[in-house]
Amino acid sequence: MLALDAAFGHVWAKRETHLVRDLLGTSSGDKIAPRPDGGTTEYSRRSRCGTAKAAALWITTRSPKMSTMPVLEGGCACGELRYRLTSAPMFVHCCHCLNCQRQTGSAFVINMLIEASRVELLAGNPTAVRVPRDEGRLHRIFRCPTCQIAVWSEYSGRSEVLFVRAATLDDPARISPDVHIYTRSKLPWIALPASVPAYAEYYDTEALWPAESLARRKALLG
Numbered sequence: 001m002l003a004l005d006a007a008f009g010h011v012w013a014k015r016e017t018h019l020v021r022d023l024l025g026t027s028s029g030d031k032i033a034p035r036p037d038g039g040t041t042e043y044s045r046r047s048r049c050g051t052a053k054a055a056a057l058w059i060t061t062r063s064p065k066m067s068t069m070p071v072l073e074g075g076c077a078c079g080e081l082r083y084r085l086t087s088a089p090m091f092v093h094c095c096h097c098l099n100c101q102r103q104t105g106s107a108f109v110i111n112m113l114i115e116a117s118r119v120e121l122l123a124g125n126p127t128a129v130r131v132p133r134d135e136g137r138l139h140r141i142f143r144c145p146t147c148q149i150a151v152w153s154e155y156s157g158r159s160e161v162l163f164v165r166a167a168t169l170d171d172p173a174r175i176s177p178d179v180h181i182y183t184r185s186k187l188p189w190i191a192l193p194a195s196v197p198a199y200a201e202y203y204d205t206e207a208l209w210p211a212e213s214l215a216r217r218k219a220l221l222g
């Protein structure tokens with residue numbers, strides 16, 4: 001059962017496919033039923049292991065969070081620069097390091113880690129600015145050429161992954177941090193929620209990221 005599920009389902013974390021029962025080769029087509037919560041339940045009959053004879057009934061449920069999730073869009077202050085994320089980010093950092101504090105002039109930065117290919121530029125052309133960091137790694141911040149608002153960053157020349165600044169979303173409340181990092185320099189008056197992991201410095205990606213995000217990262221960086 002698990003092997004079959006792995007073969008056919010779980011492309012997204014919130015889409016689940018279950019084998020309900022084996023059928024005896026009859027087929028009456030697929031059916032998609034709406035659910036009261038706004039999601040859908042799809043009943044489909046298809047063969048197991050590629051054989052037409054051994055049909056099976058499968059149920060795929062899609063939660064409303066995934067199926068009706070509005071796209072994440074954002075931009076700069078003057079409106080010249082607009083972007084859209086074509087999927088949820090892989091992971092969201094809230095970074096309390098001194099570099100991020102200095103660069104934002106604030107207590108922390110909220111970065112959405114996402115494939116550059118999933119950041120669709122709708123308008124404008126961000127300008128890259130090279131910014132010094134304490135440890136000497138290359139860090140480029142991409143800004144609107146007119147109002148100079150920073151929309152995302154790129155670290156160590158790895159242009160495949162962007163760190164998109166979550167507060168430039170039209171609705172920043174849509175995103176909340178998956179982890180707090182470099183809390184050693186967290187400003188003392190900030191109280192972190194107990195429900196979100198927090199680390200004095202960095203963390204073990206393999207231990208913390210969901211499997212789906214790790215697969216995306218592997219596809220990107222190898």
Ligand SMILES: [Zn+2]
Binds near residue numbers: 076081146148
């Ligand atoms: Zn602008």
Ligand SMILES: [Zn+2]
Binds near residue numbers: 100
């Ligand atoms: Zn930082």
